Amino acid sequence: MTINKDFVFPVYIYESVLNEIKDLCKNYENEIFGYLIGLIYKWKEEMYVIIEDILFIEGTFYSHKVSFAQIEGTAGKYDKEFQKLKQKKKNKNLWIVGWWHSHPDLGCFLSITDLKTQQHFFPESYQVALVIDPIRDTYDFFTIDTHSNKKYKAINSAIISEN
């Protein structure tokens, strides 16, 4: 893999944000989910996102399987929380850049339900799905890819560690 190819449309996530999601996932036996909040940048015609925060509403949602209907049921609550976060951070440029959810000991992939969720709730080209397996300590970012058989593909990402 060349370095150049890895710079194509990557997703950047702060190490502290990734660790926050990992810690949440470790604390729940079942699948949980939340939103990814960040900024969208364009540089030399390439668009990329920097994930700088997450939303997770405790109690409103967690079950054995993240299902389409359950996400739909909490969407309103998440939207409200997102607006609050924007106000709190005084940053109008924040976007919902995707969602994250856990696959305890299942590995990282998008199930048919996950794919439907992505297509319906996070259809924009900059919106990504982060899947975390807290047991196997792995994670991957995915996006829709209508050209592939699976209809999704893993995308390159980088962790930003800062002082």
Add this chain to the structure above:
Amino acid sequence: MISKIFIIGPGGILCYTKNFFNKMDKDDEVISGYITAVSDFAREIKGGKIESLIFKNFKLVYSYSHEFKCIFVIVIDKDDLEESARNNLKLIKTEFIKRYRPYLETWTGLVSIFNNFDGFIEENIYIPPNIILTGEKGVGKTTLMNLLPTETIIELDDNMNEILFKQIKLSGLSGIKECIIRAINLNTLINYSDLYKEMLNSADIICLITNSGATNLARTQRLFSLLKNKVPKSNFFILANFQDKKAIAIDSKKIEEMFGLKTFSFSAIQDLSKEKIINIIKEMLTISILNNING
């Protein structure tokens, strides 16, 4: 292992770049602009500085000169120790600023003056790949070392365990002109792994040598399972020695299946054995380093 170095001046202008394993990349200027852009955006978001960017296979380690608005970046393998990269960055930054201070103070964007920094980098930063040859007693480690050119140096550790050492020149590999080879007993390496931690951490390749006999293979397999947990990043290979002893040697293809590792068939008494061992070393380096970096 360091694969690239970038020194980026004010405005994201690439002052100096070094590719250790391939030729100057025409996209390096694009990458340097990108590195600067990401750094700027990250600073806008959280106000801090990027310390490193961790990708799937490699890591970019950053250092900054606020005085001259320069960014120094080293690209290393993802599992390489960041501390070592930071020490190198410090060395590069100090020397670069010392040499070019007048130019940086009156920065005009002219970058050709930095070309002669190459000598310093090649002399002080380039670290040849490290290979460990290891196996039980009697599998042919010393013979293999003797087949390689140059004098063998014997290193003794605190417990008087012997390590054979050679630094050999290589030709025909892009960016790798030499490598360091150490031969050590496998049981010693595992039993004193704390003592050899630095050696294991810096190893790019570990080649397990077997005499291809069933008993030795079984023991080596067990020892390999212990060793691989103690090594953060090495690429493992098998060298199936004594393949000339058809009556007792298990075929190298079967050994490859047993270990699930690329296995090289070898016999020290075969014709051109000296050339063959060099070619095996080159192939191991190509698989584990060059292919990994160049895609």
